[in-house]
Amino acid sequence: MHFIQAKGILSTHNGINIYRGCTHGCIYCDSRSTCYQMDHDFEDIEVKLNAPELLERALRAKRKKCMIGTGSMCDPYMHCEKTLKLTRKCLEIIDRYGFGLAIQTKSSDILRDLDLLKSIHQKSKCVVQMTLTTYDDALCQKIEPYVSTTKERIETLKILKSHNIPTVVWLCPILPYINDTKENIEFLLIACKDAGVQAILCFGMGLTLREGNREYFYAALDRLFPGIKQMYQKKYGNAYEIVSERNSELMSFCRTFCTQNDILFGTEEVFKFLHEFPSQSEQLTLF
Numbered sequence: 001m002h003f004i005q006a007k008g009i010l011s012t013h014n015g016i017n018i019y020r021g022c023t024h025g026c027i028y029c030d031s032r033s034t035c036y037q038m039d040h041d042f043e044d045i046e047v048k049l050n051a052p053e054l055l056e057r058a059l060r061a062k063r064k065k066c067m068i069g070t071g072s073m074c075d076p077y078m079h080c081e082k083t084l085k086l087t088r089k090c091l092e093i094i095d096r097y098g099f100g101l102a103i104q105t106k107s108s109d110i111l112r113d114l115d116l117l118k119s120i121h122q123k124s125k126c127v128v129q130m131t132l133t134t135y136d137d138a139l140c141q142k143i144e145p146y147v148s149t150t151k152e153r154i155e156t157l158k159i160l161k162s163h164n165i166p167t168v169v170w171l172c173p174i175l176p177y178i179n180d181t182k183e184n185i186e187f188l189l190i191a192c193k194d195a196g197v198q199a200i201l202c203f204g205m206g207l208t209l210r211e212g213n214r215e216y217f218y219a220a221l222d223r224l225f226p227g228i229k230q231m232y233q234k235k236y237g238n239a240y241e242i243v244s245e246r247n248s249e250l251m252s253f254c255r256t257f258c259t260q261n262d263i264l265f266g267t268e269e270v271f272k273f274l275h276e277f278p279s280q281s282e283q284l285t286l287f
Contacts, residue, residue, distance in 0.1 A: 001045045001080055002040065002044060002045075002046060002047065003046075003047045004046055004047070004048060005048075005049060005050050006048040006049075006050055006051065006054060008054060008058075009048065009051050009055050009058060010054070010055065010058040010059075010068075013069070014066050014067065014068055014069060015068070015069040015070065015072060016051070016055060016068060016070045016090065017070065017072075017073045017074055018048055018051045018070070018086045018087055018090060019045050019047055019048070019074045019075075019076070019080070019086075020038065020045070020046035020073070020074060021038065021040065021041070021042050021043060021045045021046055021074060022042065022043070022045070022074045022075055022078060023043055023078050023079050023080070023146060024078065024106060024144060024146045024147045025145040025147075026106075026143065026144045026145075027142075027143050027144075027216070027217055027220035027221075027224070028143065028207050028213070028217055029042075029216075030208055030210070030213050031073050031074060031213075032212045032213040032216050033210045033211060033212040033213045034210075034211045034212035035210065035211070035212070036073075036212075045074075045078065045080055047080065047084065047086070048086070049086075051086050051089075051090060052089040052093055055093050055094075056093045056097075059093060059094070059097045059099060060097065062099075065097075065098055065100070065124065065277055066099060066100065066277050067099070067100040067101065067102050067125065067127075067274065067275055067276070067277050068094050068099050068100065068101055068102070069101075069102045069103070069274070070087070070090070070101075070102075070103050070104070071103050071104030071105055071129065072104060075104075075105050075106055075107060075147075076103060077107035077109040077110055078107075079146070081109065082109070087113070088112070088113050088116065091113055091116040091117075091120070092116060094120060095116050095120045095123070098123050098124055099120075099124060099277075100124040100125040100126065100127075100277050100278070101117070101120050101126045101127070102127045102129065102274045102275070103117075103126075103128055103129065104128075104129035104130075104131070104170070105128070105129070105130065105131075106130065106131045106144065106147040106153065107147055107148050108148040108152045108153060108155070108156040109148075110128065110156065111156060111159060111160075114159075114160075114163065117160070117163075117165055118163055118165065121164070121165050121166075124277065124278060125277065126165055126166075127165075127166050127167070127168060127198075127273070127274055128157075128160050128165055128166075128167050128168070129167070129168045129169070129170060129201075129274075130156065130157055130167060130168075130169055130170070131153075131169070131170040131172070132150060132153060132154070132169050132171060132188050132191070132192075133150075133171075133174070133175075133179055134150060134179045134184055135150055135183075135184055135188055135191070136150075136179075136184070137149045137150055137151055139178070139179065142224050143175070143178070143179075143220075143224075150191075154191045154194075157169070157191075157192075157195035157196075157197060158194070158195045158196070161195055161197075166198045167195070167196070167197050167198060168197065168198060168199045168200070168273075169188075169192050169197050169199075169200050169201070170200075170201045170202075171185075171188060171200050171201065171202040171254070172201070172202055172203060172207070173206065173207035173208075174202075174205040174207070174244060174250070175206075175207060176206065176231075176232070176235075176242060176243075176244045176245065177225075177228050177232075178225065178228065180205050180206075180244040180245075180246050180250065181246075182246075182249070182250065185205075185250050185254065186253070186257075189254065189257045189258075193257075193261050197263060198263070198264060198273070199263060199264035199265070199269075199270045199273060200254070200258055200263055200264070200265055200270070201267060201270050201271075202251070202254055202265070202267075203267065204241075204243060204247055204251065205243065205244040205246060205247040205251060206241060206242045206243040206244050206247060207242050208240055208241055208242065209239070209240065209242055210240055218232070218233075
């Protein structure tokens with residue numbers, strides 16, 4: 001872990017990344033890709049110490065309220081957040097200035113900040129996004145070794161729902177020959193229904209691989225699933241999009257399940273929900 005004084009924090013699409021790099025150890029992580037030009041080891045977390053100050057300055061200057069996103073490139077609840085509490089400080093600022101929040105994580109540690117999530121949602125809008133990949137916690141600890149188990153994440157979704165905070169599940173990545181089974185997808189969908197999830201994001205049954213994350217992923221396959229790397233190389237070569245042979249069947253199953261259970265599924269509709277900031281009249285109905 002190393003510390004920097006960042007020059008800016010808020011992207012043109014109103015996203016923030018307080019940390020750079022990750023310690024969750026997910027074997028498929030796209031953020032390892034060399035295209036992101038990270039000049040330090042991925043596990044050597046870059047900490048933007050002045051993130052709260054930069055965020056406050058940016059929000060104070062904004063003329064119009066909007067949703068602030070975080071968690072797309074690195075998890076805001078990595079292990080270092082327990083002591084640094086920079087995510088919490090940023091949530092306090094978002095709450096204070098009346099902005100919305102769309103936050104993504106794989107950690108049940110988000111419940112530490114339940115008070116702020118509730119406060120933000122009461123004033124504007126808060127959406128928590130949680131990634132789910134497998135119902136099998138033993139498999140989960142292989143492919144996502146240092147994050148909350150699937151069971152813990154599902155319980156977190158239920159707790160958030162009990163406090164009226166809307167949730168979205170990212171059903172990805174689905175790794176061919178590893179977790180691309182109907183049994184796995186069905187279990188996760190039922191868990192989403194039981195947890196009152198409002199929407200599910202799924203870009204297809206598969207994953208993406210490019211320089212940087214491909215090498216790390218293949219090394220993990222050799223270590224954890226001997227023989228599967230050769231299957232990938234034979235079928236996909238150096239392709240960017242790695243699509244499961246069961247893609248059509250499983251995507252059709254997901255769409256049908258979500259339609260029958262009033263869960264948003266289309267990517268356009270889900271992203272619209274994530275990015276839309278409520279109008280003043282919609283905010284007043286919260287009180």
